[in-house]
Amino acid sequence: MRKKTVRDVDVAGKRVLVRVDYNVPLEPETGRVLDDKRIRATLPTLLYLRDQGAKLILCSHLGRPKGKREPSLSLWHVAERLSELLGEPVKTTGCCCGPVVQEMAHTLEAGEVLLLENLRYHAEEEANDAEYAKALASLAEVYVNDAFGAAHRAHASTEGVTRYLPSVAGLLMEKELEFLGRVMQDPEHPYAAIIGGAKISGKMAVLESLLERVDKLLIGGGMANTFLKAEGFNVAESLVEDDFLDQARRVMERAREKRVVLLLPTDVIVADRFAADAQAKRVSVKSVPDGWRIMDVGETTLDVFAKALEGCKTVVWNGPMGVIEFGPFAHGSHRLAAVVANLAGATTVLGGGETAAVVEQLGIAERFSHLSTGGGASLEFLEGRELPGVAALEEA
Ligand code: ADP
Ligand code: MG
Numbered sequence: 001m002r003k004k005t006v007r008d009v010d011v012a013g014k015r016v017l018v019r020v021d022y023n024v025p026l027e028p029e030t031g032r033v034l035d036d037k038r039i040r041a042t043l044p045t046l047l048y049l050r051d052q053g054a055k056l057i058l059c060s061h062l063g064r065p066k067g068k069r070e071p072s073l074s075l076w077h078v079a080e081r082l083s084e085l086l087g088e089p090v091k092t093t094g095c096c097c098g099p100v101v102q103e104m105a106h107t108l109e110a111g112e113v114l115l116l117e118n119l120r121y122h123a124e125e126e127a128n129d130a131e132y133a134k135a136l137a138s139l140a141e142v143y144v145n146d147a148f149g150a151a152h153r154a155h156a157s158t159e160g161v162t163r164y165l166p167s168v169a170g171l172l173m174e175k176e177l178e179f180l181g182r183v184m185q186d187p188e189h190p191y192a193a194i195i196g197g198a199k200i201s202g203k204m205a206v207l208e209s210l211l212e213r214v215d216k217l218l219i220g221g222g223m224a225n226t227f228l229k230a231e232g233f234n235v236a237e238s239l240v241e242d243d244f245l246d247q248a249r250r251v252m253e254r255a256r257e258k259r260v261v262l263l264l265p266t267d268v269i270v271a272d273r274f275a276a277d278a279q280a281k282r283v284s285v286k287s288v289p290d291g292w293r294i295m296d297v298g299e300t301t302l303d304v305f306a307k308a309l310e311g312c313k314t315v316v317w318n319g320p321m322g323v324i325e326f327g328p329f330a331h332g333s334h335r336l337a338a339v340v341a342n343l344a345g346a347t348t349v350l351g352g353g354e355t356a357a358v359v360e361q362l363g364i365a366e367r368f369s370h371l372s373t374g375g376g377a378s379l380e381f382l383e384g385r386e387l388p389g390v391a392a393l394e395e396a
Helices: 043-051 076-086 099-106 130-137 171-185 201-211 221-230 242-258 299-309 331-341 353-361 375-382
Strands: 015-019 055-059 113-115 142-145 167-169 191-195 216-219 261-263 267-271 280-284 293-297 314-318 347-351
Touching: 015 043, 043 055, 043 076, 043 171, 076 113, 167 171, 171 314, 171 347, 171 375, 191 201, 191 299, 201 216, 201 242, 201 314, 201 375, 216 221, 216 299, 221 242, 221 293, 242 261, 261 299, 267 299, 293 299, 293 331, 299 331, 314 331, 314 375, 331 353, 347 353, 347 375
Parallel strands: 015 055, 015 142, 055 113, 142 167, 191 216, 191 314, 216 261, 314 347
Antiparallel strands: 267 280, 267 293
16 A cells, blocks of 8 residues: 655645654754764655655654753754755744744745754653644645654644645655565565564564564574573573563564574673673573673674574664673674675664764664664554554555
8 A cells, every 4th residue: 555655746836844854963052963964864764755745844743842942952953954965944933833924824935945943842742732733734835854863753743724625645655565574464575584682672573573474583692691591591680571571482482383594593692791891702592691781682693683683675674782882792782784785685674863873883784775764653553553644644
């Protein structure tokens, strides 16, 4: 079921309200944009609309101002960065609705860009208030959602507004839906999922959903500890979620039923404390010493994982293999990133903030088919849930 995109509607000379995800990190003292990845990710849509002669009215949330005007969460610095990237001035407003904003929106020229102030300065945004949604809609003639990262929330700017305007996907949203849709509905086999990260609790539903689709499930990172413990291994001081031992057992049981190859680490890097300069050594999962903790997967595990990925046509990866914040324990994630990047002819999809950060730091991001820009949204999508902000867009 394909969604209409900006390419399916006539936007020439029209006022187009574009929901973007400019929830970017700012430097506390200066407000300077520290990472403009999310801003750059919207450029294809913005340039397309500008080329078509649309008048652009952009809106986003930033942080959690909780319905109050919080100056440190103003989109003003984002507008500055965006105008540098677009090579022309971006107009800003002190608010996102009201007569002044109406006037500014209605007097835009073709190709001009206006960025509304933080949507969450009004509590009505997260409450999906109908009047607020109507006020946003009244600024424009067409609505475009390019904020995949916010699409799992039914807010006024992602869901409410679609009741009052023709509503289509932007090009970034289209790419997210294409790749995430492919790994959910129409994956080429063999298909492997790699799941890591800190905890099992936030990713149980994803594990269960992917288990029904994949041929191989590779588990690493902190969450593997709970599986190892469920298998009877001593994981000593490692991060473990005892409440999830039964669920981990159920996943392993389901994998056996479905004949899904489920791989856990067989060797691990352990540390004597949780620190970058901790004493570290490689041990078998059968002999994690008391008082030590698992920080990364070991070389033998990586060899086995690499072998399992060989020849796979679809790979989904969410969550690092170890404590990537500490240099010595980032090796497993780095080596795995290189392995996945080198898979020839495979569709490779990465989700999760930290996982994407790993391959960006390595400078190999463009060697993956798709890096999802939405952490929570991509997890919910992979769980098989319908995202309200996507459901609300018109079907092609
Ligand atoms: P993503 O953002 O890609 O979805 P997560 O947020 O689930 O990933 O997990 C990332 C976190 O997992 C990192 O902060 C990393 O330190 C942590 N992590 C990975 N392996 C371990 C481990 N063995 N012990 C403790 N934390 C771990
Ligand atoms: Mg994370």
